[in-house]
Amino acid sequence: MDVSISTVSKALKNSEEIGRDTKEKVQAFAKLYNYKPNNIAISLKNKRTKNIGVIIPDIVHHFFTTVFRGIEKYANEQGYNVIVCVSDESFDKEVINMELLANGSIDGFIMSLSAETQQKNDFNHLKEVTEQGVPLVLFDRVTDEVACDKVVIDDFEISYKATKNLIKNGRKRIALVTTENYFNVSKKRAEGYTKALMDNGIAANEALVLKLPYNGESDTIIDAFFDAHDIDAVLCVNEIFAITCMRAVQKKGLRIPEDISFIGFTNGILSRYATPTLTTVEQHGEIMGEVAAKMLIERVEDDIDEEEENFKTEVIKATLIKRDSTS
Amino acid sequence: MDVSISTVSKALKNSEEIGRDTKEKVQAFAKLYNYKPNNIAISLKNKRTKNIGVIIPDIVHHFFTTVFRGIEKYANEQGYNVIVCVSDESFDKEVINMELLANGSIDGFIMSLSAETQQKNDFNHLKEVTEQGVPLVLFDRVTDEVACDKVVIDDFEISYKATKNLIKNGRKRIALVTTENYFNVSKKRAEGYTKALMDNGIAANEALVLKLPYNGESDTIIDAFFDAHDIDAVLCVNEIFAITCMRAVQKKGLRIPEDISFIGFTNGILSRYATPTLTTVEQHGEIMGEVAAKMLIERVEDDIDEEEENFKTEVIKATLIKRDSTS
DNA sequence: AGGAGTTACGCAAACGGTTTCGTGTTGATA
DNA sequence: TATCAACACGAAACCGTTTGCGTAACTCCT
Structure with missing residues (x-):
């Protein structure tokens, strides 16, 4: 031989x-x-690693893990592996992680912006990477500042729909519980909420919009809010806010949904097991992940016409899952 | 120049x-x-990828994401990247993923066995990898069949402690809600539970042990169980079982913790936001992940004496977090 | 038997770096 | 001035694989 x-x-x-x-x-x-x-040798030879880099703000988080599952699933089917980095909502970590991976370890990025990055509005690290020719797909927390493929949900429409749904059920004093609006998703959700009120002849009342810190204790703020206002429905931009508010009003003796309705975002485990179960916006994270992975891999493999730059933004339709927190 | x-x-x-x-x-x-x-070229040259492979059964799962966070954190600090594959509780996927990564893409594995692998009791894919000289660290769902480093929690002790705690509070008819015991963790938790009963003069009653399918609807089984037995405390091997059972007994009109106490495993989001909040076993997943990553990286970098094979099993001490579901 | 055409295989470059070892230059010293 | 370190740099091998091209050997035809 x-x-x-x-x-x-x-x-x-x-x-x-x-x-x-x-x-x-x-x-x-x-x-x-x-x-x-040896995969490494092969990667070196054909300048393809068959790895994709995923950078997300948090991993212990239902929505992101759901998206990740979609990414991983599709990527694996296509023979790709997934390298995950967690930015921990930090700008610096996001930058470091991107640089670490951009040196040939991966064929492209899928990411969702950290809170800090959105605040700072600094996207140079993303621009650098795309200029180097590394494909990038942004999901959920995106920005218009960088030219690349994106996948988002129809935040405005679904908020509009959710709010309208509350109105249809006779609610009139509808509160919005949200974060600071440097999160573009929060902003869009707020817009949908406001528009729905206006279209139905209800004056938007700034006092009924409660902005909570992204994390940390906020029980007293919430108690004060519900003490100060007579509210019969609440739209919350995430599960945790919804659950926390539900507990606050329950403590006050209000009945859900008889006295006050709740709708949240993120159809996670909390929504399903809360008492009462929470009506919530299903963001179809897994589909989002699959779509993102598909867009990225197509970019990666069609490097022939990579300079066309016909970037797309896919919009995933969210759906409202009705449970016991609304009538 | x-x-x-x-x-x-x-x-x-x-x-x-x-x-x-x-x-x-x-x-x-x-x-x-x-x-x-170029990282790839460097990897090829020194036969080190600075990547570690993590294979977990599920990613949309609080405990695993927590462990992952610990792994990712430590690994990143040491300049390593993490490639994640999800086995989806499937034996085949586990095998495929390992083979995919074992061809030089990673320097070592950290993994937790899939449900199916534990049932089949087939660990040849693990043995192959270790025989090839690729370091492997198993966490949580481990097996004695393969010689490698491991990190687990003291399931037996903490179950013992939790059960004893219930007894100390005057509970006598204590149920255990668990999975089929091909999960070694479930088995150990059952043993701790039984031992605590016996040590305190309570006869272990097989009828008070409810085995639920790992996932899928089990409401009717649960209802029947609580109808059939007069139970004043329940130890559940995970959060979901605990919450589901709490809702079942609440539906029957029982008060928690006055009539019946609950203790769960996995100190996740559900435990904190359930009504009442759930007393639960904190498994310190993040620490577990850090320890696992540390063990792996030490193995990877100490390849000098790689044949020593002085494998260790680190035991992380779980702690009981008391909330409102126990008196 | 000699030339053409196949067939089956080997050589060497290339991928993008690191690293060992050798060597030319310099300045100091005897 | 001859000798010799010390210093600064370059040539080439190497990591494991792929691939274009050259070529030996064989078949076939005339």
Whole structure:
């Protein structure tokens, strides 16, 4: 058994160039010695790693893990592996992680902006990467500042719909519980809420909009808010806010949904197991992840016309899941 | 500016071999042209990828994401990236994912066994990998069948402690809600529960042990269980079981914790936001992840004595977090 | 038997770096 | 001035694989 390296390589790839018997011998040997080609060497050769980099703000978070599951699923089907970095809502970590991965470790990025990045409004690290020709897909927390593919949900429309739904059920004093609006998703949700009120002849009342810190204790703020206002429905931009508010009003003796209705965002585990169960906006994170992965991989593999730059923004339709917190 | 490739390489690495001025020139050029060495080439050269592979059964799962966060955190600090694959509780996927990564893409594995793998009791894919010399660290769902580093929590002890705690509060008819015991963690938790009963003069009653399918609807089974038995406390091996059972008994009109106490495992979001809030076992997943990553990276970097095979099993101490579901 | 055409295989470059070792230049010392 | 470190740099091998191209050997035809 003495054949050259190149013959082995060709034999294993079933090249027509190699004789039938030689191929068989080589393949038998390969099986016997459990030979596996070295991925790194292959990556070096064809400048494709078959890895995609995912940078998300948080991993212990229902929505992001759901999206991740979609990404991982699709990527794996296509023979790609996924490298995850967590920015921890920090701008610096986001930058460091991108630089770490951009040196050839991955074929493209899928990411959702950290809170700090959105506040600072600094996207140079993203621009650098795209200028280097590394494909990038942004999801959920996106920005108009950088030219790339994006996938988002129809935050405005679904908020509008949710709010309208509350109105249809006779609610008139509808509060919005949200974060600071440097989060573009929060902003859009607020706009949908406001528009729905106006379209239905209800004056938007700034006092009924409660902005909570992204995390940290806010019980006293919430108690004060519900003490100060007579509210019969609440739209919350996430589950936690919704659950926390529900507990606050329950403590006050209000009945849900008889006295006050609740709708939240993020159809996570909390929504399903809360008492009462929470009517919520399903963001279809898994689909979002799949779509993002698909867009990225197409970009990666169609490098022929990579300069066309016909970037797309896919919009995933959210749906309202009705449970017991609304009538 | 004409220096050889090797000089550039050395200059960028600040080699003592290169003259001060040449180094400065080269480094200036590198900055100017934004040069970044190609990670793949480096990996190929020194046979180290600085990637670690993590294979977990599920990503949309509080405990696993918590562990992952610990892994990612520690690994990143050490300059490692993390490639995640989700086995989806499937044996085949676990095998495929391992093979995909074992071809040089990673320096070592951290994993938790899929449900199916534990049922089948087939660990050849793990053995193969370790025999190839790829370091492996198992966490939480481990097996004695494969020789490698492991990190687990003291399931037996904490169950014992939790059960004893219930007894101390005057509970006598204590149920255990668990999964099929091919999960070694469930088995150990059951043992701790039983031992605590016996040590306190309470006869272990098989009828008070409810085994639920790992997922899927089980409401009717649960209702029947609580109808059939007079129970004053319940130990559940996870959050979901606890919450589901709490709702079942609440529906029956029982008060928690006055009539019946609950303790769960996995100190996740559900435990904190349930009504009443759930007393639960904190498994310190993040610490577990950090420890696992540390063990793995030490193995990876100490390849000198890689044949020593002094494998360790680290035990993380779980703690009981008391909330309103126990008196 | 000699030339043409196949067939089957090997050589060597390339991917992008690192690193060992050798060597030319310099300055100091005897 | 001859000798010799010390210093600064370059040539080349190497990591594991792929692939274009050259070529030996064989078949076939005339």
